[in-house]
Amino acid sequence: MLKTFKIGGVHPAENKLSAHKAVEQLPLPKTATIMVAQHIGAPSKVIVQRGDEVKVGQIIAQSAGFVSTNIHSSVSGKVMKIDTVVDSSGYKKNAIVINVVGDEWDESIDRSTELVTDTDLDAKAITDKILAAGIVGLGGATFPTHVKLSPPPGMKAEVLLINGVECEPYLTADHRLMLEKGDELMVGTKILMKALNVNRAAIGIENNKPDAIKHLKELAKKYEGIEICPLKVQYPQGGEKQLIKAVIGREVPSGALPIAVGAVVNNVGTALATYEAIIKNKPLIERIVTVTGKSVANPSNFMVRIGTPTSQLIEAAGGLPDDTAKIISGGPMMGKAVSNIEVPVTKGTSGILIIKEEEGHRKPMQNCIRCGRCVSVCPMGLEPFLLMTLSEKNTWDKSEEERVMDCIECGSCSYTCPANRPLLDHIRYGKMTVGGIIRTRK
Amino acid sequence: MSASLIYTIITISSIGITAAVILYFTARKFYVYEDPRIDDVEEALPAANCGGCGFAGCRAFAEAIVKDNSLDNKFCPVGGNDTMKSVANIMGLVAEQKAPRTAVVRCNGTCEHRPKTNQFEGATTCAIMSMSYGGDTACSYGCLGCGDCTTVCDFDAIHMNPETGLPEVDDDKCVACGACVDACPKSLIELRKQMPKHRKIYISCRNEDKGGPAKKACSVACIGCGKCEKECKFEAITIANNLAFIDSDKCKLCRKCAPVCPTNAIQELNFPPRKVKPVVEETTKEA
Numbered sequence: 001m002l003k004t005f006k007i008g009g010v011h012p013a014e015n016k017l018s019a020h021k022a023v024e025q026l027p028l029p030k031t032a033t034i035m036v037a038q039h040i041g042a043p044s045k046v047i048v049q050r051g052d053e054v055k056v057g058q059i060i061a062q063s064a065g066f067v068s069t070n071i072h073s074s075v076s077g078k079v080m081k082i083d084t085v086v087d088s089s090g091y092k093k094n095a096i097v098i099n100v101v102g103d104e105w106d107e108s109i110d111r112s113t114e115l116v117t118d119t120d121l122d123a124k125a126i127t128d129k130i131l132a133a134g135i136v137g138l139g140g141a142t143f144p145t146h147v148k149l150s151p152p153p154g155m156k157a158e159v160l161l162i163n164g165v166e167c168e169p170y171l172t173a174d175h176r177l178m179l180e181k182g183d184e185l186m187v188g189t190k191i192l193m194k195a196l197n198v199n200r201a202a203i204g205i206e207n208n209k210p211d212a213i214k215h216l217k218e219l220a221k222k223y224e225g226i227e228i229c230p231l232k233v234q235y236p237q238g239g240e241k242q243l244i245k246a247v248i249g250r251e252v253p254s255g256a257l258p259i260a261v262g263a264v265v266n267n268v269g270t271a272l273a274t275y276e277a278i279i280k281n282k283p284l285i286e287r288i289v290t291v292t293g294k295s296v297a298n299p300s301n302f303m304v305r306i307g308t309p310t311s312q313l314i315e316a317a318g319g320l321p322d323d324t325a326k327i328i329s330g331g332p333m334m335g336k337a338v339s340n341i342e343v344p345v346t347k348g349t350s351g352i353l354i355i356k357e358e359e360g361h362r363k364p365m366q367n368c369i370r371c372g373r374c375v376s377v378c379p380m381g382l383e384p385f386l387l388m389t390l391s392e393k394n395t396w397d398k399s400e401e402e403r404v405m406d407c408i409e410c411g412s413c414s415y416t417c418p419a420n421r422p423l424l425d426h427i428r429y430g431k432m433t434v435g436g437i438i439r440t441r442k
Numbered sequence: 443m444s445a446s447l448i449y450t451i452i453t454i455s456s457i458g459i460t461a462a463v464i465l466y467f468t469a470r471k472f473y474v475y476e477d478p479r480i481d482d483v484e485e486a487l488p489a490a491n492c493g494g495c496g497f498a499g500c501r502a503f504a505e506a507i508v509k510d511n512s513l514d515n516k517f518c519p520v521g522g523n524d525t526m527k528s529v530a531n532i533m534g535l536v537a538e539q540k541a542p543r544t545a546v547v548r549c550n551g552t553c554e555h556r557p558k559t560n561q562f563e564g565a566t567t568c569a570i571m572s573m574s575y576g577g578d579t580a581c582s583y584g585c586l587g588c589g590d591c592t593t594v595c596d597f598d599a600i601h602m603n604p605e606t607g608l609p610e611v612d613d614d615k616c617v618a619c620g621a622c623v624d625a626c627p628k629s630l631i632e633l634r635k636q637m638p639k640h641r642k643i644y645i646s647c648r649n650e651d652k653g654g655p656a657k658k659a660c661s662v663a664c665i666g667c668g669k670c671e672k673e674c675k676f677e678a679i680t681i682a683n684n685l686a687f688i689d690s691d692k693c694k695l696c697r698k699c700a701p702v703c704p705t706n707a708i709q710e711l712n713f714p715p716r717k718v719k720p721v722v723e724e725t726t727k728e729a
Contacts, residue, residue: 090576092651339560339575362563427566429573 001208003233005242008379010344010412011234012169012333018292018299019172023180025303026316029291033085033344034060036094037313039142041067046096052079057283061095063131067177069144070134071082073305074285074305077101088329091193091337094232098307110251110280113184119191119278126195126278133277134284134347138269138329139163139238140330142348145270149195151259160193160201162271165231165238167206168331172353173288178205178212178303181272183294185216186223188275193225201226202269204234204247235333236410240265254406261280269350289313289345295321304345311341312417313352325360328353333411366429376425382429384413384423391430396437403429405438480508486528487524492596494519494619495558502685513537516621520617541691542636543618544598545611546708548565549630550709551644552606555580572627580659583649585609585630591622613640613712639712641695643688644711645670650683657705664707670699 037043044061054060077100084092103193105111120344121129125372141223151157162185166174178185185203191200203220205213207230217228229247236242239286241252245263250261258265266274276282283305292299297318304313310327314320322340328335330347374384382403390399404427415422454557483504491499497506507516509613513535518525523539531539556579563573568590587607592600598614600622602608607624613636623631629649645664649656653665666684673679678692679699686707690701697716700708 016523086576087580089574336574338562339578422565422570425570425574429565429567429570432573 002230003246003404004234005237005245005379007379007381008412009234009242010416012415015169015292016172016175016293017170017296018290019052019175019209020049023171023174023176023288023301023303024230025314026305026308026313027074028103028305029308029312029347030100031080032073032098032100032236032305033309034071034074034096034098034307035085035087035344035346036061036071036096038070038071038306038346038348039046039136039144041065041144041147043070044068044071046082046094048073048079048082048096050079050081053077054079054098055104055106057109057285058133059132059283065084067147068148069136069219070283072134072283072285073098074307075100076104084341086343088336088340088343095344108265109282111282112280113386115187116279117183117187117190119194121194123195123197124159126191129278130195130274131284133273135261135270135273135277136284136347137267138273138347138350139267139285140334140348140350142346145266145274146173148266151190151196151264155259156262156263157196157198157287158200158261159248159264160196160198161243161263161265162189162201162268163207163238163240163243163265164203164205164212164268165243165401166209166234167235167238168333168335168351170233170292170353171290172333173301173350175209175212177268177272177288178209179215182215184275185268185271186219186226187225187279188225188271188273191274191278192264192266192271192300193233198264198419199223199225202229202247203227204229204231204237204243205350206231206237208233220408235380236412239379239408239410241408244301249420252405253334284347287345287347287349289349291317291353291354292357293321294300294359294360295323295356296354297321304349306346306347309342310338310352313345314341314354317352321354321356323357324354325357326355334409335417362422363420365421368421369419371418373416376415377412379410379412380408380417382407385421385428387420387430388426391426391433394433396430399430400434400438404434407431462521463634468622477508478661479507480504481544482532483507483529484522486525488520488522488525490596490617492520492617492618492619492621494621496637507533511535512625519619522617530667535618543633544613544640544642545587545618545622545631546642546709546711547591547611547631548644548646548648549583549608549628550662550707551579551581551584551660552608556584568625569627581649581651581656581663583628583647583651584660586628590625591631595620596621597713601673604728637638637690637695641713642709642711643693643695643697643700643713644690644709645686645707650685652684653688656684662706664703665705667704669704670708673699673702705706 042065045064046061048060055076056074059070060073064071077098080097080099082096082213086091127146128147136142138438166419213230217226220226220228244263273284289304290301291313300317326337389406407427411424487500494504497503526537558578559580560578561614566588568586568588571586585608589602595616597615598611599612603610647664647709651665656663666683671681673678676692679690
C-alpha cells in the first residue's frame with residue numbers, strides 16, 4: 001500500500017504530454033524583462049541603472065529585508081530601461097529590461113558539468129550563499145529558501161523533504177529534472193541537509209513517474225540518509241502540508257509552519273538550484289518550464305532564462321494554435337490565466353499551458369445543491385461551500401473562525417463542484433481580506 | 443359555571459399577578475439609566491441605517507453624539523444640514539453646515555472607448571476580479587463593470603447602464619453615504635460637492651499611466667497633458683501621477699477646461715447645451 005495524505009484530494013486526468021521529452025535549452029531572448037518582485041516578501045531593491053552593462057549572473061536587485069532575496073541578470077547586455085511592465089496579472093509592476101548582447105557570463109561562475117559531491121562550507125555559509133544566489137522555492141510559491149533554512153529560535157528541523165511529487169496535471173518539468181539531473185539533485189539535497197543539520201531526507205515522488213523513482217532509488221544507494229518515497233497519485237500531494245502527512249505521517253497544526261513538526265520541504269528544482277549555487281557558484285538565472293497543452297504541436301520542456309517572454313516559449317513549442325481559449329501560467333489546477341502573451345518567465349513559472357476553446361471555459365454557475373463534495377475533497381478539512389457564503393456576505397469574523405486562512409488554494413473544491421460554483425474565487429478573496437484584518441491587528 | 447373553570451381562571455390569574463410583581467421589582471433592580479436624548483436624536487435621524495456617518499447605524503450614531511456631547515466630525519449625509527440642525531437643537535449645540543455632496547463615477551471606459559482585450563470567467567464581483575488581475579481591458583485602473591457599487595447602495599441610486607457597461611448615479615436619490623466609494627476596488631467613485639441643478643464637471647478617468655499607454659488602452663483616458671490646468675483660472679485643477687483632478691470645492695463650473703481636453707476626458711453632466719452661455723457669463727462675473 002503506497003503512502004498518501006488522508007483527508008480529501010482529487011485525481012484529475014494527468015495529461016503528462018511532455019514526460020518523454022528531454023529538456024532543451026531555449027535560445028536567448030532579444031530582450032529580457034526581469035521582474036523586481038519574483039518572490040513572496042518584499043520586492044528587491046534595484047541596484048543597476050539605465051545604460052549599465054551587465055553580465056550573466058550579475059546581481060541587479062538586492063534583497064530588501066529578511067523575507068526577500070537577490071535577483072540576478074539572466075542575460076548579458078545593456079540595461080535598456082527600469083520601468084513598469086504589465087505582468088501576468090495585468091497590473092503594472094517594476095521590471096528591469098535588458099537588451100541582450102552576446103552571452104557573457106560572470107567569471108566566478110563555473111560552467112563545467114563535472115559533478116562535485118561535497119562542499120566544505122558550514123551551515124551558515126550555505127544559507128548565506130543561497131540568499132546571495134537568489135534561490136526561492138521553485139515549486140511555484142517562490143518563498144525565499146534561506147528563510148526556510150533558518151528555523152525560528154527553539155525549533156529544530158528533524159527531516160528534510162524534497163518535493164518531486166509534481167501533482168499538477170500536464171507539468172513535467174520536475175519529472176525531467178529528476179531523470180536528467182539526478183546526481184546534482186542528490187548532492188543538492190545533501191547540501192540542504194547540511195544547512196539544516198539533519199541526517200534524514202526523503203524525496204517524495206508520485207508513482208506515475210516510475211522511471212524517476214527507479215533512477216533515483218539507484219542513485220540513493222550512493223548517498224547516505226536520502227530515501228525515495230513513492231506516493232499514491234493524488235492531488236494536491238505537492239502541497240507542503242499534504243506531503244508531510246504523506247511521507248512522515250505528521251500533521252502540521254492550523255496556522256503553523258512545517259517546522260513546527262520538524263519538517264522542511266523543498267522542491268526538487270530548489271535542490272538543483274542549491275547544488276548549482278553552492279558548487280558551481282551559479283545564481284538562479286534559469287529554470288525548466290513545461291510548455292504543453294492538447295493542441296500544442298510539440299509539447300516540450302525548456303531550460304529558460306528568467307525574463308524570456310512567454311510568446312518565445314510558445315513559438316518554440318510549435319506556435320500558438322488557432323483555437324486557443326486560455327494561456328495558463330502554471331498548471332491547470334493552481335495556475336493563472338495570463339492576460340498578455342508577452343509576460344516574462346519568472347522564478348515561479350513552472351509551466352505554460354495552452355487550453356483549447358472546447359475545454360477552456362467555465363460552465364454556467366448553478367445553485368449549491370448541498371452535496372458536500374467540496375467538503376469531502378478539501379485536503380485541509382475545510383468547508384468550502386460555507387467559506388464561499390461567508391465571503392459573499394462579508395462576514396469576516398466568522399470566516400476567520402472557520403479557518404479560511406488554512407486554505408491552500410489547491411482548487412479541488414471548484415474542480416469537483418457539480419454546480420460549477422466559483423468556490424475558490426470567493427475563498428481567495430476571503431483569505432485576502434481576513435489576512436489584511438489579521439495584519440492590522442498586530 | 444363548572445368548578446374546574448373557576449380554578450383555571452384563579453390559577454392563571456395568580457400566576458400572572460405573581461409574574462407581574464416579580465417583573466416589576468426586577469425591572470427596578472436592574473434599571474439602566476439611558477440618556478433620553480439618545481432616543482430623541484435617533485428619532486430625528488433618517489433611520490436609513492446606511493453607515494454613511496461612519497457608525498454602525500442611526501442608533502450608534504445617536505449614542506456617539508450624546509456620549510461625546512459634540513457634533514465635531516459627525517455628519518449625517520442622508521439627512522444633510524436640516525437633520526443636523528434638528529439634532530443640534532435637541533443637544534443644544536451648533537451644527538456645522540456642510541455643502542451637500544453627490545457621487546460621481548470617474549470612468550468613461552465604455553466598450554467603444556476601451557476595447558476588451560480578454561474575457562473574465564471568475565466570480566462576477568468587482569472585488570474578486572480586481573484581486574485576480576488587472577481587468578478585461580488594457581486599462582487596469584478603470585471600471586470592471588460587475589456592479590459591486592450597485593449591490594451595496596441602500597438608496598437605489600446607482601445602476602449599471604447595460605449599453606455602456608458603466609454605473610450611473612441617480613442624482614435625485616444619491617445621499618452621498620459613501621457605501622459605493624468603499625465598495626469600488628478601483629476607487630473610481632468620488633463624492634463631490636453638489637452643484638446647482640446637479641451640474642457636474644469632472645475628470646472621468648483614474649488612469650495614472652503615461653499618456654501613450656493610457657490613450658492606447660482607452661480613447662477617453664486622461665493623459666495628464668496639463669492643458670486643463672493651464673486653462674483653469676480658479677486653480678481648481680491639479681495634475682498628479684499623469685492624471686488631472688478638478689477640486690469641486692474650487693470649481694466655478696465655468697466649463698472652460700472641457701473644450702481644451704484633447705481626449706474628451708472631462709465629463710460635463712446636466713449642463714445646457716453649449717453656445718447658450720448663461721452659466722459661463724454668470725460664473726465669470728461672480729469670480
